[in-house]
Amino acid sequence: MSIYNCPHCGEKSFNPWTKANAGQLNSPGKVCQKCGRRAVNGKAATIFNMVFSIICFALIVVVYLNAPKTAGTPYSWIDTFEIEINIGLILLKFLVPRLANAFFFKLEPAIIKNT
Ligand SMILES: [Zn+2]
Numbered sequence: 001m002s003i004y005n006c007p008h009c010g011e012k013s014f015n016p017w018t019k020a021n022a023g024q025l026n027s028p029g030k031v032c033q034k035c036g037r038r039a040v041n042g043k044a045a046t047i048f049n050m051v052f053s054i055i056c057f058a059l060i061v062v063v064y065l066n067a068p069k070t071a072g073t074p075y076s077w078i079d080t081f082e083i084e085i086n087i088g089l090i091l092l093k094f095l096v097p098r099l100a101n102a103f104f105f106k107l108e109p110a111i112i113k114n115t
Helices: 016-020 043-070 076-080 082-103
Strands: 038-041 107-109
Touching (some): 043 082
16 A cells, blocks of 8 residues: 555545645545545644644744854854744745655545535
């Protein structure tokens, strides 16, 4: 079984793009092209996304608090590029979990009902 197989019908009906957009357990998921039922990235993906988001947020806070202190040290680039670093971290927070979803983790049946 590949990670692109539907958890309902077992058909390989997902690809990296549709899988990246299926979201995690807390999202409505993506409809399987074969059986019409919805699938999401499972527990491992959800935990990874949470942990990664927390790390990114922590880094943003650390950069915010410490950037001014780096002036005059070899790390003064942190102060100079503080905004760029934070934008980069925010981008990573959105991109990395999607990439991870696209290429890792198994699909699981969606639990949230589409309303
Ligand atoms: Zn299916």
